Amino acid sequence: VEEKKEADKKDPYGNDPKRHPALKPASEKPFNAEPPPSLLIHSYLTPNDLFFIRNHLPVPVIDPKTFSLQVAVEKENGGAKLSLDDLKSKFPKKSVTTTIQCSGNRRSEMIKIKSVKGLNWGIAAISTAEWSGVTLDAILKHSGIDIDKVDCKHVQFEGMDKGPDGATYGASIPIEIARSLKNEIIVAYKMNGKDIPRDHGYPLRIIIPGIVGARQVKWLNKIVLSKEESSSHWQQRDYKGFNSSIDWHNVDFSKAQAIQELPIVSAICEPAEGEMLEDAEEVTIKGYAWSGGGRGIYRVDVSADGGKTWHEADLNSNNQSPYKAWAWTLWEATVPLPKSSKNTQLICKAIDSSYNCQPDSVEGIWNLRGVLSNAWHRVSVTIPNDQR
Amino acid sequence: VEEKKEADKKDPYGNDPKRHPALKPASEKPFNAEPPPSLLIHSYLTPNDLFFIRNHLPVPVIDPKTFSLQVAVEKENGGAKLSLDDLKSKFPKKSVTTTIQCSGNRRSEMIKIKSVKGLNWGIAAISTAEWSGVTLDAILKHSGIDIDKVDCKHVQFEGMDKGPDGATYGASIPIEIARSLKNEIIVAYKMNGKDIPRDHGYPLRIIIPGIVGARQVKWLNKIVLSKEESSSHWQQRDYKGFNSSIDWHNVDFSKAQAIQELPIVSAICEPAEGEMLEDAEEVTIKGYAWSGGGRGIYRVDVSADGGKTWHEADLNSNNQSPYKAWAWTLWEATVPLPKSSKNTQLICKAIDSSYNCQPDSVEGIWNLRGVLSNAWHRVSVTIPNDQR
């Protein structure tokens, strides 16, 4: 026992929290894990302990009593330093329900085509929660900053999670996104009504509806308005998209734009790949659909015959406007199975409120980092013998 | 001559204006036409006489002296009636450069798969102009209407073009779009600095950046804020998207959402389909890319070998923010041709600021009205013998 404790002290991950046993790890240190797909779509709001975990570094140990959030315009005096208590007592509390997706969600499908650098995520590096806290606009105003007038181009966020070199995780968003969402971006201290769990950013996470998880910095302790993008590795040399002829020998990260808003995605969570179906006549297919930029889901098409015929799925309305649909749409469809086949491929594809659709194939969007994997989702299943 | 005049009087299209001879008609009555693709990309702003024409009905004859624009909230007193002179003299003039695309642009590619109902548009039912006029917000305020507070869900627009039944063309947009674009939506009286030509809506057209042409009503004479969508045929039973298993025997227009914001599109304008190239080693490919909702173009990928390898095109910056990119991006790329091939397929596909991509195939997006045709654009060309 003593030896174990000693080892934990040396292991930078020794202070990581315990995780739910149902989570399926994509890596242990840093810890990254996703819930089983069938549990994922069990509820519109993902329970905190099943929410996918995407950590880049060890989970920091933070004392809420001494913690503070710094807010400033780069190279200017002024700004503010806010305690947790300030945030909870001096500002109105606002809640927003958003879906967060890792840019690497569904990367495993890209890896099958050609190897990529990144965690082998399945289809569940995506989850939904109701976040509560203080709007970015309120915090900036309190700090003497008018976001509509400030002469800056980016809003930088810094976390308290640190690498061995002492560098912390950081990211930024363009000022245009910050301005248009100033009352929807939230410095959150609650996740589904509870203190944010340590794995998800305790005590503070910045929630930016409609954009990639990578910019929604956890363990947030600095907001800096700047003329420059975040200089962090993850902003500059990661989380960008390239075409499929770019690989590590010819990539130039400075030529691509940082991923912010995400494109439309959907996935089949039930049945699972390789499953033997129970019924020979029809199958009930369930899944999620989501798009970035607040675009709602207009339609989900499902096929049980490899794409020959399509059926429109029933959407469980999320009650959000199609132009401020920050959260996913869960859906299901019961469709006839092809007769006298032993196997078939189930497919889903979604349409958002800008009538964006998903690309047909993974081949066409393959990229060296395996991000933005949003092709039609295909699941092969076995059909039982018809007993009639 | 007399007989011709007599016939013209009976022909509802007898008063239509003369058109530029370079325009290629998709239909004569009503007149619909597109410019040659190589002319289309000759300039960032499309010359007025080459701008694609999409008329649903005869071009109305309008006297600018007696013309007025009515503005009202449905079932309420108040509102305003504005003359052309009022619009030009009582309000600040605002200009916005936008690309307008017909929902049927590139329909000809869908028709090749399976017949659809609609005009056989090529790739040039899209054009760009600088529009000048009065913002929707200014006009509504002048009319005593606060768009952020009014208890309405849609903004309806009515034109003066009439069918044989007396019904006028009409359309509407959701209040959310009107609110977020209240200072970018323009009641335009100028197109590229000149009076709007009769084919394009003289004297007034509503310009709504980032959305489909069908809602940008020409010959505009009524703006009505309402709890309901426009009841027009084109809003209710047309210009909606369906999956490829829906055809005229099973379509239910009430189940789909009216097209508003458009998805990402791009096309190769040079070389043309079937062209014999001049050079055996490389080819210069030129085209346009555009996305709805103000999403700018982040990348255009071009292939000269049917999609085996991709090259990033050079983008001609349009100087618009990637989140308010209302106008297209013209691009070009010079890429090597496959060796010892007599024929090859050129392809382009684009990425917008939400990292949306185009679908790989027309098959996957085929729909009974042939709208939203934004698959990878493919052009087959012949390669000359290498003389070296």
Ligand SMILES: [Mo]
């Ligand atoms: Mo991520």
Ligand SMILES: [Mo]
């Ligand atoms: Mo159209």
